[in-house]
Amino acid sequence: MAEQNSAVLPRGAVREEFNNAIEKFRALLGGENVLVNADQLAPYNKVMMSVENAAHAASAALTATTVEQVQGVVRICNEHKIPIWTISTGRNFGYGSAAPIQRGQVILDLKKMNKIIKIDAEMCYALVEPGVTYGQLYDHITENKLPLMLSFSAPSAIAGPLGNTMDRGVGYTPYGEHFMMQCGMEVVLASGDIYRTGMGGVKGSNTWQIFKWGYGPTLDGMFTQANYGITTKMGFWLMPKPPVFKPFEVIFDNEEDIVEIVEILRPLRISGTIPNSVVIANVLWEAGSAHLRRSQYITEPGHTPDPILKKMQHDTGMGAWNLYAALYGTQEQVDADWKIVVDAFNKLGKGRIVTQKEAGDTQPFKYRAELMSGVPNLQEFGLYNWRGGGGSMWFAPVSEARGSECEKQARLAKRILHKYGLDYVAEFIVGPRDMHHVIDVLFDRTDAEETKRADACFNELLDEFEKEGYAVYRVNTRFQQRVAQSYGSVKRDVEHAIKRALDPNNILAPGRSGIDLDTYKKA
Amino acid sequence: MSDFLSGKVTKRMLFATVLPFALVTASIQAMADGQWGSGKNLYDKLCGLCHAPNVGVGPVIAGRGLPEAYIKSVVRNGLNAMPAFSASYIDDKSIGQVTEYLSSLPTPATQP
Numbered sequence: 099m100a101e102q103n104s105a106v107l108p109r110g111a112v113r114e115e116f117n118n119a120i121e122k123f124r125a126l127l128g129g130e131n132v133l134v135n136a137d138q139l140a141p142y143n144k145v146m147m148s149v150e151n152a153a154h155a156a157s158a159a160l161t162a163t164t165v166e167q168v169q170g171v172v173r174i175c176n177e178h179k180i181p182i183w184t185i186s187t188g189r190n191f192g193y194g195s196a197a198p199i200q201r202g203q204v205i206l207d208l209k210k211m212n213k214i215i216k217i218d219a220e221m222c223y224a225l226v227e228p229g230v231t232y233g234q235l236y237d238h239i240t241e242n243k244l245p246l247m248l249s250f251s252a253p254s255a256i257a258g259p260l261g262n263t264m265d266r267g268v269g270y271t272p273y274g275e276h277f278m279m280q281c282g283m284e285v286v287l288a289s290g291d292i293y294r295t296g297m298g299g300v301k302g303s304n305t306w307q308i309f310k311w312g313y314g315p316t317l318d319g320m321f322t323q324a325n326y327g328i329t330t331k332m333g334f335w336l337m338p339k340p341p342v343f344k345p346f347e348v349i350f351d352n353e354e355d356i357v358e359i360v361e362i363l364r365p366l367r368i369s370g371t372i373p374n375s376v377v378i379a380n381v382l383w384e385a386g387s388a389h390l391r392r393s394q395y396i397t398e399p400g401h402t403p404d405p406i407l408k409k410m411q412h413d414t415g416m417g418a419w420n421l422y423a424a425l426y427g428t429q430e431q432v433d434a435d436w437k438i439v440v441d442a443f444n445k446l447g448k449g450r451i452v453t454q455k456e457a458g459d460t461q462p463f464k465y466r467a468e469l470m471s472g473v474p475n476l477q478e479f480g481l482y483n484w485r486g487g488g489g490s491m492w493f494a495p496v497s498e499a500r501g502s503e504c505e506k507q508a509r510l511a512k513r514i515l516h517k518y519g520l521d522y523v524a525e526f527i528v529g530p531r532d533m534h535h536v537i538d539v540l541f542d543r544t545d546a547e548e549t550k551r552a553d554a555c556f557n558e559l560l561d562e563f564e565k566e567g568y569a570v571y572r573v574n575t576r577f578q579q580r581v582a583q584s585y586g587s588v589k590r591d592v593e594h595a596i597k598r599a600l601d602p603n604n605i606l607a608p609g610r611s612g613i614d615l616d617t618y619k620k621a
Numbered sequence: 622m623s624d625f626l627s628g629k630v631t632k633r634m635l636f637a638t639v640l641p642f643a644l645v646t647a648s649i650q651a652m653a654d655g656q657w658g659s660g661k662n663l664y665d666k667l668c669g670l671c672h673a674p675n676v677g678v679g680p681v682i683a684g685r686g687l688p689e690a691y692i693k694s695v696v697r698n699g700l701n702a703m704p705a706f707s708a709s710y711i712d713d714k715s716i717g718q719v720t721e722y723l724s725s726l727p728t729p730a731t732q733p
């Protein structure tokens with residue numbers, strides 16, 4: 099039995115009560131699946147946010163392998179009022195990683211529940227457990243020569259579809275809006291009941307992964323970015339692997355070009371001519387993923403001045419904006435769509451088109467093409483070499499896919515980041531009607547002063563964007579409570595009413611998206 | 622054990638390599654024990670995606686004789702951009718296997 103020496107306790111917990119709960123977890127899961135030693139908990143505490151690790155330290159971590167065990171964990175948590183923070187593959191980098199939102203929460207780690215329950219190559223769907231990674235799915239699909247293609251977040255090889263979808267993450271293929279492609283969930287509720295969404299409640303149904311809506315209220319969305327249940331199975335649709343895949347890049351030299359890029363892109367996206375979740379990456383995003391380091395260009399602290407960005411463009415051929423998209427289908431379809439795309443950019447008279455043939459194996463084209471065709475890699479971690487120091491928080495406001503709006507957001511973000519001596523490292527992604535304006539607030543987390551600045555910067559980004567009517571689609575655990583406020587008080591009241599009904603003891607991830615029965619309204 | 626670990630690819634990979642009989646048995650034994658099947662599999666599917674010399678995201682780790690304790694410490698705690706991995710993701714046995722595999726690889730031409 100592991101020695102119990104966790105120095106951390108859940109909020110408001112009494113040591114003896116906590117110890118009793120730990121003993122029950124051991125009886126349920128076996129001692130080796132109840133982690134309380136500092137060295138066992140350290141991996142769950144590696145965060146990239148602008149706050150000390152201690153603020154997000156867990157009191158224990160549990161690894162479960164069956165749905166029955168998850169039910170058992172929930173029962174014990176109710177008995178002892180122990181809050182748990184569930185992770186699936188736990189790779190939520192820049193959004194809180196594997197750490198709990200509040201100090202002292204017990205992590206429920208579902209990585210060991212890693213069965214690919216089913217892949218139906220005819221109906222093109224998968225049903226998986228939480229611990230399944232995209233890398234594992236890729237191997238399974240490749241090994242079995244299934245005519246299917248995955249869509250995943252950039253940390254593809256190591257992240258997983260269930261966790262990513264629970265945080266409403268995105269990918270780069272035509273199936274890149276992952277929650278849109280989700281079909282059927284199994285959720286363990288705080289009561290211990292097992293709830294299946296959609297057609298999943300119908301005895302003998304074979305359409306759980308086929309038809310999303312089922313009958314009556316459709317509640318799947320309610321379990322994402324939320325704390326109303328623990329998802330133990332999830333279905334999602336897979337794209338048939340197209341006979342022809344044609345990735346391309348269009349390079350634009352000037353920052354102002356973003357207006358025209360978005361304007362030209364929108365009709366192509368809405369009509370489905372360009373079917374995938376495209377990326378428009380700025381020069382610094384491009385630089386990071388192509389192995390450039392800030393120290394190669396400048397040693398002074400602070401933001402990187404525009405003339406240096408221009409020099410980088412000049413040296414490397416990178417654009418101020420770099421659009422990555424792809425066409426999928428038969429040769430005839432791709433040829434027809436390619437003509438439309440090329441004509442559109444030719445008409446604009448701007449933008450250098452680069453095809454796979456021209457790019458060869460160069461980065462970042464190579465990894466972008468892989469992401470758009472469902473081949474895992476970890477190339478984008480190169481972003482962290484730009485500044486170094488391991489600090490990263492995604493600031494990801496939603497923008498209309500309208501040129502003037504994207505430009506307005508870009509200018510606003512850049513101004514605020516520069517005020518705090520940080521760089522504007524950004525991409526616009528997804529579409530067709532919206533753009534997730536994803537900005538990597540990169541900072542040196544080993545430098546206390548810079549970390550403090552990054553924290554203030556993130557707050558100001560949230561405040562200033564809110565004044566303009568903008569809000570983020572997702573945020574790291576340090577700022578979830580703050581962002582919940584942007585979305586209005588009625589929404590929060592409803593969310594807490596649901597929480598009271600489903601989880602009256604507030605045991606499931608209190609604080610997630612600002613939903614916490616213990617603190618709401620008391621503040 | 623997950624589907625892909627017990628999958629054909631891993632087995633083919635192990636059997637395709639010409640190894641003395643004792644080593645083959647040892648590898649099969651390790652495959653049964655370690656979560657990732659073999660050090661090579663773990664390196665190819667995870668570590669190498671950042672650390673392989675031709676990738677260049679993280680420093681080269683192959684052929685440098687890095688001690689197991691050091692590798693384990695970085696894997697468990699992370700380091701700057703390097704994420705931390707819990708034992709549920711990479712078990713101790715697999716860390717041992719990957720350490721051995723890394724030292725069996727050629728020394729990189731230029732040290733990082």
Ligand SMILES: Cc1cc2nc3c(=O)[nH]c(=O)nc-3n(C[C@H](O)[C@H](O)[C@H](O)COP(=O)(O)OP(=O)(O)OC[C@H]3O[C@@H](n4cnc5c(N)ncnc54)[C@H](O)[C@@H]3O)c2cc1C
Binds near residue numbers: 196265479
């Ligand atoms: C370089 C880089 C690039 C990135 N690019 C992208 C990108 O392209 N797209 C993108 O979306 N993200 C991106 N990310 C962010 C993140 O790493 C991914 O979204 C990743 O997929 C999330 O981790 P995961 O899949 O392991 O999910 P997890 O960490 O397992 O889960 C995410 C969250 O969902 C909730 N959750 C998980 N499991 C359950 C469950 N069973 N029941 C209830 N709630 C649950 C928890 O709150 C958890 O924190 C990037 C990160 C980095 C460092």
